[in-house]
Amino acid sequence: MTLLRVLLLLLVLSPFVARAGDDPIADLAGNYDDIRHAVDALSVSGNARAEPVIAALQNGALMVAADRSLWIREGDAMLDARSGAPGSPNGPLKPVRLNNAVRRAIEAAMGNLTLFSADPARRLKAAQALFAQPDPAALPTLDRALAKESVAGVRRLLQQAQAAAVLAGADAPIPDRLAAIVVLRARGDLAASNLLAALAGQPPEVAAAAAEGVAAIARAQKIWALAQGVFYGISLGSVLLLAASGLAITFGVMGVINMAHGEMVMLGAYTTFVVQQAVGAWLPGLAAAGVLIAIPLAFIVSGAVGIAIERLLISFLYGRPLETLLATWGLSLGLQQAVRSLFGASNRDVSTPGWMSGAAQWGGVTITFNRLYIIIFAAFVLAALMAVLRATPLGLQMRAVTQNRRMAAAMGIRTPWIDALTFGLGSGVAGMAGVALSQIDNVSPNLGQGYIIDSFMVVVFGGVGNLWGTLVSALTLGIVNKFLEPVAGAVLGKIFVLVLLILFIQRKPRGLFPLKGRAVEA
Amino acid sequence: MASLRTWLRGAALGAAALAALSLPGAARAQDTIKVGILHSLSGTMAISETTLKDVMLMLIDEQNRKGGLLGKKLEPVVVDPASNWPLFAEKARELLSVDKVAAVFGCWTSVSRKSVLPVFEELDGILFYPVQYEGEESSRNVFYTGAAPNQQAIPAVDYLMNEEGVKRWVLAGTDYVYPRTTNKILEAYLKTKGVADADIMINYTPFGHSDWQNIVAQIKKFGSAGKKTAVVSTINGDANVPFYKELGNQGIKATDIPVVAFSVGEEELAGIDTKPLIGHLAAWNYFESVDVPSNKAFIDEWHGFTKKPNRTTNDPMEAHYIGFNMWVKAVEKAGTTQPDKVIDAMIGVTVPNLTGGYAAMMPNHHITKPVLIGEVQGDGQFNVVWQTPGTVVAQEWSPYLEGSRDLIADWRKPLSCGNFNVKTGKCGGASK
């Protein structure tokens, strides 16, 4: 409210303020309140320097010297904030600090200032900012912008911003406010609902219309929530699928109980970290593609480690599944500790590239990009795996070896080599999963531990040796989990799923899609 | 038939090892004062606790360079309880009864402190506990140098209420005792401030929770009721990264719904890409970015000691710094390291903290602390945006909880009680 009052005051006094020589730019060197007021003042001052200065403030490029003079850092050069002329400040510079109130003011100001940009994309962003920080003071600007706007999308958003600003003020006539409510109700999202819900204290007819709007939005949101839940479920399912698909090869096809599977995932995540660091250091231009570069590398790293494990350890233990379990568990401890010694115990920072951050709105469903890409990636990995198993000579040999080792050997297939490659493939896929997981989870030595039990459950639930089963199983578990979570809470939901799985496996020990036949009934 | 010989060989080995264990270091020199360091160096907690071990080694080293204590050198005894709670008790017993240490600096999690507490009370040792915790405890043998809930949570909520105008609250935490208690206290506190039940949402998640889609969506929905909303997060360690990532991806910015965290410090931020988090808040009693000479000296020394110029400092490190200096001062005051005397001498000891003020040991065995609110910066540091005018005295027994409303702790004679009930005039039970 304080902000509002100040703004109104400024609006009324702005001609005087500007003339009074009370320099808002100088105030940017003051405390948070000073800065906030200065930003508000600048945005309506018509000062030509307003936009570059506020933009610099937003980007952390506005610096203050010991003598309170302000500078904008542009590359290596320093520009005087007031004139924009290059210069050399005396003494060390510190960036001007912001707090959330200042950030909100900046957002609104930038909206105001870029509303007339020639670039429709910038205008759209400006309209979004103004909608997010509704401010009756911006109404005249909005009206002008609306009159000039020709792009339909921007226009709609401008109208919404206008409606928000109308409702944020105290003095708009009631019919205007009712019209604004209609606009917001049509927008129909949570932000609109938020603005409408704030109108509870308004005159009765406005409050009633607003309440009705809130209710209408809530009804629509309820239906959307179902779709949203499915998206969450698929997204969790795709994570499970990624974590489990490597295991579907090593455990499902080869029958090796690899307790170090989670560590293969972890190695993939650390590969992503290393690649990102390397790309950042030597090829900064490719930084956004770091994750993509990491995918094949993670496959190679985890795959190579997998082949080494198969040759040095597992090949001595064929036919002794329980011993394999213990030995690979020991291995997982060793790998975790090795990574801990190498990279340190704390989490590593793997950043999310810009194209993977943010979300798209599809009706009432928020589709976050990182999840979307992971779903696509999981589908791609599964398809690639199936293609390898079905359509390549390697896949044919793999299936031959797993079905009848002696026969395959008699036909000239080098079975040990195929074993190693199969295990390498499974591990490599786990490594690729690690790249995806690095985007949503901690990159720490314990990363793999969190997924190992889930992965085994997915493979066993789906039916060992059946990739389609793994897919169905992962998606089912994901969706069931996500629909249970709001009802039962995250922990209880997970416990429920585990108990259901335990019961299910006891009823159908061979999973959803069992392979039938004498050969597997051992 | 098993070969008896082989078996006996094994048994002899075992017996020898047991014997070796049971023999205390009888021949160890007595011209040093031993200081126990009880922090996990392996297991899940190693992430946080290893740093505290290092800072203790640095402080002891520094004290020795100043000439030691009471004319003797200090000797650190480091053990690894391996993030295993029963092992904490075992190692504490070993430190006190085998190594005969004068004081122990250690523990991080509440459960580890609970596990060693009976050992310290039984063997009359001294424990300095450096981590912010849920309160509801005051032992004669423990000095709590971390924050009690009122030294962290309540000022943070005040800040949000007054500076950000927050009206609607999400209390999100990991399901364990610290968030549970803190949220109970906050809930009661918010209600005294006139916040309605409907404006408080409480949510608990398991340790290491990684799929936050639903919960963030719920928060978003909760925050769309027309009132300024904030999240008070007591989410623990590993679950934070996916939480903040999901917040960022679902488009919740600090300017919309700020998150104030009590368990996210500089160490935790080191593992997160902080750019999407700018503006989110944390409440602590110390930040590495605090610009005062004593802190700068401390950081320089830390970098020199660890030989890693990028290693961060954090709040529990400051707590150990304060605790250690207080112990040194109390030992000097008492003229002995005998626990009884030192415990009595501790109350009232005042030493500088690292934020330009002073910390005093109060009769409830907690220390006075300033409360700082910091905003996350793009470089993984916090920028202090607000701080309490003076220092805050700990309320170890929260007045906002039904069970502890009437309890106080005062270890000065003649009361000498950790849970004195002012209503009944009786000392509750845990006193010695």
Added chain:
Amino acid sequence: MTTRDTLLYLDGVTVTFDGFRALNALSLVLEQGEMRAVIGPNGAGKTTMMDVITGRTRPDTGRVVFGRDTDLTRLDEPAIAALGIGRKFQKPTVFEPHTVWDNLLLALAGDRRPRFTLWARQSAEERTRIEAILATIRLADHARRRAGDLSHGQKQWLEIGMLLAQEPQLLLVDEPVAGMTDAETEQTAELLREINRSRSVVVVEHDMAFVRALGVRVTVLHEGAVLSEGSIDHVSADPRVVEVYLGR
């Protein structure tokens, strides 16, 4: 069709594995006290038939009637074993860590419930039974040896001994002479004939010489159904059998 003397009657038994028909409406009748040899090429369904009779595999359709009116398809392996049907596997499976004596002890007819075996002591009667069987299977000198240390032929014999100890009404014997010397083969045929005096036997075998030596009725299976049945001379003259075995 069930006569008083029928011991085992398979009625239209069909088993499929993933679309593959291992048994295709197989029907077969075994008389009380009969010994029957079952032959057929690989994949003819011989072992699956044994699996169905002993309860290991459940047929998709069809009945398996034992004795007067017991439907075996509703029982599991231990229940069927308790009815008096014993089975010897193709590959000898004896309990390798146990002694020959203990192997027989475990096989002796008697209470199989844990609450009995937990406190059971070896009775004099059991001892005499085991000694008798040891004599029959010619392993009396090896009673205290670990079964795992026996030769291949000895293991086969031990397994037959274990079958005897079970005192079954019907023995199912899968390739009993595989890997045996000629002399052992002959002894085995003799042993089976001896057993047949008191019990019914079904022998699955590849070795035609051995089948001929047994001199019993032969059933030829092909693609999960009976191709031909009769004396060994009869079936070996059957052109369909010749084609299945020789032609392609």
Added chain:
Amino acid sequence: MSGRATMVCLVLVLGGAAVMAALNLATPAASALHVPAYAVSLAGKYLCYAMLAVAVDLVWGFAGILSLGHAAFFALGGYAMGMYLMRQIGTRGVYGNAVLPDFMVFLNWKSLPWYWYGFDHPAFAVAMVLLVPGVLALVFGWLAFRSRVGGVYLSIITQALTYALLLAFFRNDMGFGGNNGLTDFKDMFSIPLHLDSTRDGLLLATAVLLAAELLVARHVVTSRFGKVLIAVRDSESRTRFLGYRPESYKLFVFVLSAVMAGVGGALYVPQVGIINPGEFAPANSIEAVIWVAVGGRGTLVGAVLGAVLVNLGKTFFTATLPDLWLFALGALFILVTLLLPGGLLGLGRRRPRAAPVTQAPEPAE
């Protein structure tokens, strides 16, 4: 498995415990012969682990059931004991509440949940120590063995079981103290826990119960039942065709083993002074399996030996070389399975004895 080795083991366990207890009580602290209280507790802890190891060996070594969730039974026994000890605190808790444990008071619980009823009676608590793990094992085993879930599948679902319990006990709403678990015990059967003599008594009790457990286990495995069990381990389907019901045998031994593990857990809690959900961690169960593997699977004495040796190593390494401990443990897993299939006790035995264990547990069909 010879009777002699068992006897030696019994004598060592009982004698060792008695000597330690006597030296702890009778010699002055300064004496070179004095055994400090800390070592007594430690020895008691090892013996509790040995009880768990014997339980694991019984199912894994003799019945071929690789349970990766046995620590769950250990922890459940521990919780049952912990609940009794909690109730024993009475008004001596920090809040002085006679009925509610401290953690319930400060989380505003109004009344004791029903499942805490009865735990103030020692007899009830002891019954629960036996019953809770036993009944869980009965239900779980009945479902699993009846539907012939075996081998690695069983291992995986036992692991899922203990994981589910871990998550459940972490929940504060369950009323078991959440992450902190149960702690701050004062006395047991009205005897203060912090006295040296109590510690000695607990050590002796543990030794006696371990000895009893060994004798019971020995009877089971040397009886005809045990012979069937080994037959089931090596060739389950063959025993079925002999007319045995492997599921009954497995179920009996699984329940017995769970109860044994529960007793171990119940003795563990008063000696270490805390029980919390961490004990349910799948890693703990797997570690128990490795104790057995190190000592010698299928030999009861080996289980005891393995549990004591590995834990001695753990105590030693975590004190001296904390970073190396996980490497050492990991290497132990790998080396023992690769090179020592018979465990330490297998070393002294004729070579062929180790062989059958290394073969595939199921016969080719």
